[in-house]
Amino acid sequence: MTHPTDRRGHRPDARPQPAGPPTLATVADEAGVSRQTVSNALNNPELLRPETLTRVQEVIDRLGYSPNRAARQLRTRSSHLIGLRFEPALEGTSNALMDRFLHSLVATASETGHHLLLFSGDPEDPLDGYDDLLRSTAVDAFIVTDTYAGTPQSGFLRDRGAPFVAFGRPWDEPGAAHAWLDVDGAAGARLATRHLLEQGHRRIAWLGWERSSRIGQDRRSGWEDTLREAGVDPTGLGVRLTDNVDAARMAAHHVLDDPTVTGFVCASDTLGLGVLHALAERGRQPGADVGVVGFDDSAAAQVTWPGLSSVRQPLERVAQDLVEILHLVLAHKPIAEPGRMLAPSLVVRRSSLRGWTP
Amino acid sequence: MTHPTDRRGHRPDARPQPAGPPTLATVADEAGVSRQTVSNALNNPELLRPETLTRVQEVIDRLGYSPNRAARQLRTRSSHLIGLRFEPALEGTSNALMDRFLHSLVATASETGHHLLLFSGDPEDPLDGYDDLLRSTAVDAFIVTDTYAGTPQSGFLRDRGAPFVAFGRPWDEPGAAHAWLDVDGAAGARLATRHLLEQGHRRIAWLGWERSSRIGQDRRSGWEDTLREAGVDPTGLGVRLTDNVDAARMAAHHVLDDPTVTGFVCASDTLGLGVLHALAERGRQPGADVGVVGFDDSAAAQVTWPGLSSVRQPLERVAQDLVEILHLVLAHKPIAEPGRMLAPSLVVRRSSLRGWTP
DNA sequence: ATGAAAGCGCTAACAC
DNA sequence: GTGTTAGCGCTTTCAT
Numbered sequence: 001m002t003h004p005t006d007r008r009g010h011r012p013d014a015r016p017q018p019a020g021p022p023t024l025a026t027v028a029d030e031a032g033v034s035r036q037t038v039s040n041a042l043n044n045p046e047l048l049r050p051e052t053l054t055r056v057q058e059v060i061d062r063l064g065y066s067p068n069r070a071a072r073q074l075r076t077r078s079s080h081l082i083g084l085r086f087e088p089a090l091e092g093t094s095n096a097l098m099d100r101f102l103h104s105l106v107a108t109a110s111e112t113g114h115h116l117l118l119f120s121g122d123p124e125d126p127l128d129g130y131d132d133l134l135r136s137t138a139v140d141a142f143i144v145t146d147t148y149a150g151t152p153q154s155g156f157l158r159d160r161g162a163p164f165v166a167f168g169r170p171w172d173e174p175g176a177a178h179a180w181l182d183v184d185g186a187a188g189a190r191l192a193t194r195h196l197l198e199q200g201h202r203r204i205a206w207l208g209w210e211r212s213s214r215i216g217q218d219r220r221s222g223w224e225d226t227l228r229e230a231g232v233d234p235t236g237l238g239v240r241l242t243d244n245v246d247a248a249r250m251a252a253h254h255v256l257d258d259p260t261v262t263g264f265v266c267a268s269d270t271l272g273l274g275v276l277h278a279l280a281e282r283g284r285q286p287g288a289d290v291g292v293v294g295f296d297d298s299a300a301a302q303v304t305w306p307g308l309s310s311v312r313q314p315l316e317r318v319a320q321d322l323v324e325i326l327h328l329v330l331a332h333k334p335i336a337e338p339g340r341m342l343a344p345s346l347v348v349r350r351s352s353l354r355g356w357t358p
Numbered sequence: 359m360t361h362p363t364d365r366r367g368h369r370p371d372a373r374p375q376p377a378g379p380p381t382l383a384t385v386a387d388e389a390g391v392s393r394q395t396v397s398n399a400l401n402n403p404e405l406l407r408p409e410t411l412t413r414v415q416e417v418i419d420r421l422g423y424s425p426n427r428a429a430r431q432l433r434t435r436s437s438h439l440i441g442l443r444f445e446p447a448l449e450g451t452s453n454a455l456m457d458r459f460l461h462s463l464v465a466t467a468s469e470t471g472h473h474l475l476l477f478s479g480d481p482e483d484p485l486d487g488y489d490d491l492l493r494s495t496a497v498d499a500f501i502v503t504d505t506y507a508g509t510p511q512s513g514f515l516r517d518r519g520a521p522f523v524a525f526g527r528p529w530d531e532p533g534a535a536h537a538w539l540d541v542d543g544a545a546g547a548r549l550a551t552r553h554l555l556e557q558g559h560r561r562i563a564w565l566g567w568e569r570s571s572r573i574g575q576d577r578r579s580g581w582e583d584t585l586r587e588a589g590v591d592p593t594g595l596g597v598r599l600t601d602n603v604d605a606a607r608m609a610a611h612h613v614l615d616d617p618t619v620t621g622f623v624c625a626s627d628t629l630g631l632g633v634l635h636a637l638a639e640r641g642r643q644p645g646a647d648v649g650v651v652g653f654d655d656s657a658a659a660q661v662t663w664p665g666l667s668s669v670r671q672p673l674e675r676v677a678q679d680l681v682e683i684l685h686l687v688l689a690h691k692p693i694a695e696p697g698r699m700l701a702p703s704l705v706v707r708r709s710s711l712r713g714w715t716p
Numbered sequence: 717a718t719g720a721a722a723g724c725g726c727t728a729a730c731a732c
Numbered sequence: 733g734t735g736t737t738a739g740c741g742c743t744t745t746c747a748t
Contacts, residue, residue, distance in 0.1 A: 020435075021493045023725055034735045039727055049733060066493035070431035071725030074740045077378075079428065081475070086464050096657070099457050106444050106478045110487075115496075116476040117439070120464045129468075135379045135424035138473075245661050273661045280663045281716045299454070300658035303603050303631045305638045358639050381741055392719050397743060407717060429741035432724050 022063040031059040042067060073137075082109055082326065083139035085129055085146070086118045096269060096298035097315060104319030105143070112327065114140075126151050134162050141326050143167065147180070149214040154178055163329045165322050169339060171214040179325050181318060181340045185215055185295075188311035188344035189222030192265045192293040195309070195346055197230050199354050201263035201291050205255045206238040207248055207275065208267035216240075216267050219295065223265045237261065241271075248274020249281075256282065262290050263352075269294035269301045272308050276351065291352040306358070307349030314342055380421040389417040400425060431495075440467055440684065441497035443487055443504070444476045454627060454656035455673060462677030463501070470685065472498075484509050492520050499684050501525060505538070507572040512536055521687045523680050527697060529572040537683050539676060539698045543573055543653075546669035546702035547580030550623045550651040553667070553704055555588050557712050559621035559649050563613045564596040565606055565633065566625035574598075574625050577653065581623045595619065599629075606632020607639075614640065620648050621710075627652035627659045630666050634709065649710040664716070665707030672700055 028035045033056060040047045041056040048056070059065075073079045084105070086098075106116050117139050121128030126146070130153065133139050140163065144153045147168030157164045158178050170176035189206075196204050206223045209216035220238065227234045239255065241247045248271040255261055256278060266272040272294025279286050286292055286306055294301050297312035321340060328335050350356050386393045391414060398405045399414040406414070417423075431437045442463070444456075464474050475497050479486030484504070488511065491497050498521065502511045505526030515522045516536050528534035547564075554562050564581045567574035578596065585592045597613065599605045606629040613619055614636060624630040630652025637644050644650055644664055652659050655670035679698060686693050708714050 021495060024727095025725080035725090036727080036736080037734060040734085043727075047733070052733080064489075064493060066490055068432070068725050069494045069496040070428050070437065071740090072727080073428035074426070074432055074724090074742085075726045075728080077740080086460065102444065102460075102476070103478075106476045110478045118460070118464045118474040118476060120461075120468045131422070132424055135422055136427045137379060138427040270661060273663070277663050283716075298657065300656075300661050303628060303658050304662045305631070305635045358641075382743095383741080393741090394720085394743080395718060398718085401743075405717065410717080426741050429724090430743080432726090432741080433743045435724080 021068075022065045023068065024065075027056065027059050027063060027065050030063065031056045077137065079138060079140055080114045081117045081139045082114055082323075083117045083119060083130070083133050083142045085121055085142075085144075087120055087123060096296050096300075097313060101145075101315045101319060104316040105322070108319045108323045112323070114323070126153055127156050130157065130162075131160075134160060141165070141330055143322055143326070147171070149212070154180075163326070165325045165329060167318060167322060168215075169341075177338055179329055179335055179338055181321050181325065181342065183313045183318065183342045183344050185219040185344075186222035186225070188295065188313075188346075189219045189265055189267075190226045191222075191344065191346040192295075192309070192311055193223045193226040195348065196263040196265065196291045196293065196352060197226070199263075199291050199352060202230075202232055203237065203258075203261045204232070204263035204265060204291075205261050206234070206265055206267075207251060207255075207271045208238065208240055209243060210240050219267050243268050243270050245270055245274045245277065248272075249277040250274075252278035253281070256284075256290070264290065264292045266292070266294050269296050269298040269308060269310055271295075272310065272351070273300060273304060276304065276308065285358075286351040287353045287356055291354070293346070293352050297347050301347075301349070306356075307351060309349045309352040310347050311344050312347050313344050317342060379426075380423045381426065382423075385414065385417050385421060385423050388421065389414045435495065436498055437496060438472050439475045439497045440472055440681075441475045441477060441488070441491050441500045443479055443500075443502075445478055445481060445504075454654050454658075455671060459503075459673045459677060462674040463680070466677045466681045470681070472681070484511055485514050488515065488520075489518075492518060499523070499688055501680055501684070505529070507570070512538075521684070523683045523687060525676060525680060526573075527699075535696055537687055537693055537696055539679050539683065539700065541671045541676065541700045541702050543577040543702075544580035544583070546653065546671075546704075547577045547623055547625075548584045549580075549702065549704040550653075550667070550669055551581045551584040553706065554621040554623065554649045554651065554710060555584070557621075557649050557710060560588075560590055561595065561616075561619045562590070562621035562623060562649075563619050564592070564623055564625075565609060565613075565629045566596065566598055567601060568598050577625050601626050601628050603628055603632045603635065606630075607635040608632075610636035611639070614642075614648070622648065622650045624650070624652050627654050627656040627666060627668055629653075630668065630709070631658060631662060634662065634666065643716075644709040645711045645714055649712070651704070651710050655705050659705075659707070664714075665709060667707045667710040668705050669702050670705050671702050675700060 024035050024038050027038045038056055041053055045053055109116055119129045142164040144164055144166045147166045149171040154166050154170055166180040169180055169182040206220055208220045224234045239251050241251050252275040264275045272292050275292045276286055279290055284290055294308045294310040297310040301308040301310040382393050382396050386396045396414055399411055403411055467474055477487045500522040502522055502524045505524045507529040512524050512528060524538040527538055527540040551562060564578055566578045582592045597609045599609050610633040622633045630650050633650045634644055637648055642648055652666045652668040655668040659666035659668040
C-alpha cells in the first residue's frame, strides 16, 4: 500500500537519490545553508542577504522544489483550501449560474494561492460534509452558496467559529453578523420591468416561484413596485408556479387569454422559455407582439430563438468579492459591513424588442 | 518530547481550554489508552479487542473527533484529493457537460472519502498548475479532461510518474499506455443519423467543426459511414464551421437552399440550435419539415422550443468509471485495458419527430 | 492486543 | 543573517 521504495533512510548517512520530490533539506544541503534559511527564502525573503537569497533561489529553481503542502499545513494550520459544497441545483436557478460562478471562483482564488475543495453531502442534510471537513482541518474556510430561507449552514458555521462567507443574504435574520454577499434580485426585476414599460408595454405579468421562496419574493417585489410606480395595478398579473418549462408554458397560455397583457417578467430563464413556448404555440411573435424577460442569463437564454432577454448576475464580481471578504475574515480583519449587495444588469435580446422581424 | 500527554504549549499549565479540534491524544487520554490504539481503532479496528474498540469509538463520537488531514497526509503521503483543472470551455462542447460531470464526479469521489481539488492555470499553457500541485504533493492523482489532439498533459504526467486518468482518448498516440476513458462520438453520430433515416430523411447534412478537431472528425465519421451504409452519398452534405450559433444559422440557410436536404446532424447543440434559428427564419417547422439532432444534450437543448433532439453522453457513468480506474491506478493494480469506451444514447425531442404539430 | 519511539517536511522561537 | 531546537498530529516499525 505504501511506497515500495523506502525513500530516505533512517540511517544518518543515507541519502542516495531523491526518490520523491525534493524537500527543504535537499535544497538546504545543495545550497550549503540550513533548512531554516531555505524556509526564510520562501516565506521571509527580506530576512536573507541578497546573495544568499539568490543562491538559494537558484537551487530551488534548479531542483524544481515546492514546499510540501501537508507539512506546511500541519505546521501553519492553514491548508489554503476553500471548501464549497457542490450539488444539484436546489432552486432551479442556481444550476445555470454554477458554471460561470465556479470558473470565476477558481480563477480568483488561485491568485492568492488558494484552491477550491469540492465536496458533496446528503441532499437531505444541508450540514452534511461541513463538520467533517472542519474537524479534520481540511479547509481554511467555506463559501456557502445555498443560503435559502431556513438553511442552517450559516448559523452552524458561525457557532463553530468556522471562517466562511455566504453567497446569499441571511433571509431569516437580517441582522446576522456573518459576512455575506448577494445580488439584488428586486433591482434586477425592476430593470426588466422598466425596460418593458419603455418598450410600450403596460400590463406586464410576473411569472415566479412559490411564495415560500424568499429569492422569488424578492424578485417579485421589484416587478410589483415598478409597476405601481408606473401607475399600473399589478393585481391579478402575478402567477406563482414551480420552476419548470411546461408549467410556465401553460401558465403563460392562461395569462395570454387576456389580450391586454403584452409583457412577462420571469423569475428564471426556465420560466421565460416556457413563455416563449406558449407564444410559439399561439403563433405570436416574441418581442414584436409580447415582450419577455428571463432571469440569470443562462446559456439557454443566449442560444434560444429568437434570444431571451435576461437579468444577469455579475458572477465574476461576486466571486472576486467573495474571495476578498474571505481573506478579511481569515485575517480576522474587521469588515466594514457584514453584508454587501451587488447590482445585476439587463441583457436585452429580441424577446423584448418591439421592432424586429424574422 | 516533554509531556506526551500535554499537547500544545511548552508549559505544563498552558491553555486549559481545547482551542482546536480534539486530537488523537485527546481521545487516547479520555479513553485511557495509548494514541496508537486510537489510531488502530481508526485504521485497523480488527486489531483491537471488541470492548476496547467500543470504548474508543464511544469517545471518538462523543468528542466529535476526526483525524487531522494534514498530519495523516504527511505521514501516509496521500491527500485523498483528486486534482482537476477547471477552466472555460476550450472546444465549445465541454462547457455544457461540465456541470453534470462535476456533480457526478464529486459524488462518486466522496464515496471513497476523496474530494475534488479544482485549480486553474494559464490558458496559454495546458500544463500550468499540474506541476506545482505534483511537487507539493497536494493531490493523489489527476483527472484530465481536456485531452484534445496535441494536448501534452497525458505525456507530461506519465513522464513524471503521476497517477491520472484521462477523460478523452489519446488521439495522437493510439497505443498510449496511460489509463483513459472516452465516449464514442462516432457511435453517437451514427445513432442520430440512423434515427433521421428512420424518420424518412435521406439527404441528411452534417454541421461540424473544423477539420483540426479530432473529436469533430470522429463524430463526423459516424454520420458519414451511416449515410453511406444507407446508400446515400454524403458528398457536399458536410459543412465545417466554428462552434457558434450564428455561424450555424448561416450555414444552415445555405444548405437549406437545396430543397432535397431535410435533415441535420450536428456536432454540438450550439450548432443544432443555429439550425433551429434558420428554420424559424424560413418559417419551416423543425421535425415536421426538417429533422435536427444536436450533440451533448445541454440544458438549452432541453428547454428550447420545440425541444432539440440530442446525443447524450453518460456522464454519470463516466465519472464513476473514472474514479474506479483511478483507484486501480493508485493501488498499482493492473488495468485490463488502458482505454475504455462508453456508448452515448439518443434523446429524441420534437426537432427530429415528423408527426407533431404545434 | 497494546505501548514506546521515531519521524513525515515544515516553520515558530530562540540562540549565535 | 543564519543555525539550532522543538514540535504540528499522525502512522509505522518494533517491543512487550
